[in-house]
Amino acid sequence: MIFLILSTIGLLYFFDLWYWKRRNLPPGPIPLPLIGNLYLFREETKPGYKLWDNLRKKYGGVFTFWMANLPMVFVTDWKLIKQHLIKDGGNFVGRPEFPISMEIRKGAYGILESYGPRWVQARRFTLHILRDFGLGKNLMEQKVIGEVEKMLEILEKIGKSGVDMQNIFDASVGSIINSLLFGYRFDETNMHQFLELKARLNQHFKLGAEPIGTLTGMYPWLGRLPVLSNYKKATTDNWAALMKFFRQQVEEKLAIIDYDSEGNADYVDAFLKERKKNEDKEDFGGFEMEQLDSVCFDLWVAGMETTSNTLYWSLLFVLKHPEVLKKVYEELDQKVGSDRIITIADRNNLNYVNATINESQRLANLLPMNLSRTTTADVRNRGLPYPKRYKIFPEPYEFRPERFLEEGTGNLKKVEELCPFSIGKRQCPGEGLAKMELFLFFSNLFNKFRVEFHPDSADASIEKDFGLTVKARNYKVVMTKRY
Structure with a gap:
């Protein structure tokens, strides 16, 4: 009798898991209890591109992949992506509530993981403040150029001794967003603090991408088990350290803020003043301290991680392709011809430099999958046919900046399928700043210095280290002044 009951329960469980829960979802691999489809992540499929491509070939342009108990629908065809995220974009602006995020963030706070009215308010407020600080104007360009100049000064002092550019890119780009958030940059007096935070962030992203980290x-209750407790503890400890850093800056602002002053010194200053205006409203009208903590994290990470990593990848790709390096120098010599600082006014004249940056973003492909969204209304495929597969980027693993140049004229061409900042209503609000940073750092670095691999890095690898954002393996370069 007991056997019959257990067998019945088992059959009902697997009927629910393998049929009932999947009946209205696109096709996909069969999920296993507890882990879903995470068993498909293997060393040979990291960082994920091969896995997604294999599933696309087997199940079509839209398929379902179970992240543990969460069904995620992957849309891998460009025409369908545009249909859903642009034409029907208003229905694709939600975010799933990942249990660990809800635990450490204390709710769906911030910009990246919030949704509904809170997300609308946070995005609108952030864009407003960034525009006040000069986003898209000369004021912001001058802030970026200031960090570029400081980077070039550091590299000139280092000379030919060799340097790993990762920390330098991190600190230079990180100083821009840190200045916008808290009003100060990173230098020799606080670099140790920055490096510790960056190390924790790297570990946080790496753990989050591993199947065991996803589980x-x-x-989160698995974190109470002896074998898995270290994984959860690392996640919560890293988050706590970052929150401690952000809250310390906020408390220092609270001690000196003048609520009656005109203008804002930085983002935190603006947020605290808005919080003061809404102190009589429930939850401060959405300007709670928990919201500020999460917004600081989102902006600090988004404003540094992708831009810095793209610069590091671009340097690696160019040095691994001497023919590209030669063309970069030829264009700089022809269009600039001196060691002056390159500005945004030069961007339209440096087509090959821009194409090289575009190709670096394409091939680096920092996010193996986009940030997940949830629908805010019932959505169907609307009967769209799955178009015949065509190659947007032939030989996709080859580094060829010419993909982004018009044949014959050499002018930069727009390729809409290159969308490293996502598309639709959830498109990155800092895209303009990131593009400016990539151009100014990349062009000025190569204009100022002749760059080559350090002898210790002659065999530098382009293999990707797995994480929520993929990283290049460390390498060193040697800088020689060109003028």
């Missing part, structure tokens, strides 16, 4: 993220 403890989806089932």
Whole structure:
């Protein structure tokens, strides 16, 4: 009798898991209890591109992949992506609530993981403040150029001794967003603090991408088990350290803020003043301290991680392709011809430099999958046919900036399928700043210095280290002044 009951329960469970829950979803691999489809992540499929491509070939342009107990629908065809995220974009602006995020963030706070009215308010307020600080104007360009000049000064002092550019890119780009958030940059007096925070952030992203990290993220109670406790503890400790850093800056602002002053010194200053205006409203009208903590994290990470990593990848790709390096120098010599600082006014004249940056973003492909969204209304495929597969980027693993140049004229061409900042209503609000940073750092670095691999890095690898954002393996370069 007991056997019959257990067998019946088992059959009902697997009927629910393998049929009932999947009946209205696009096709996909069969999920296993607890882990879903995470068993498909293997060393040979990291960082994920091969896995997604294999599933696309088997199940079509739209398929379902279970992240533990969460079904995620992947849309891999460009025409369908545009249909859903642009034409029907208003229905694709939600975010799933990942249990570990809800635990450490204390709710769906911030910009990246919030949704509904809170997300609308946070995005609108952030864009407003960034525009006040000069986003898209000369004021912001001057801030970026200031960090570019400081980077070039550091590299000139280092000379030919060799340097790993990762920390330098991190600190230079990180100083821009840190200045916008808190009003100060990173230098020799606080660099140790920055490097510690960056190390924690790297570990946070790496753990979050591993299947075991996903499991403890989806089932935080697993973190109480002896074998898995270290994974959850690392996640919560890293988050706590970052929050401690952000809250310390906020408390220092609270001690000196003048609520009656005109203008804002930085983002935190603006947020605290808005909080003061709404102090009589429930939850401060959406300007709670928990919201500020999460917004600081989102902006600090988004404003540094992708831009810095793209610069590091671009340097690696160019040095691994001497023919590209030669063309970059030829264009700089022809269009600039001196060691003056390159500005945004030069951007339209440096087509090959821009194409090289575009190709670096394409091939680096920092996010193996986009940030997930949830629908805010019932959505169907609307009967769209799955178009015949065509190659947007032939030989996709080859580094060829010419993909982004018009044949014959050499002018930069727009390729809409290159969308490293996502598309639709959830498109990155800092895209303009990131593009400016990439151009100014990249062009000025190569204009100022002749760059080559350090002898210790002659065999530098282009293999990607797995994480929520993929990283290049460390390498060193040697700088020689060109003028």
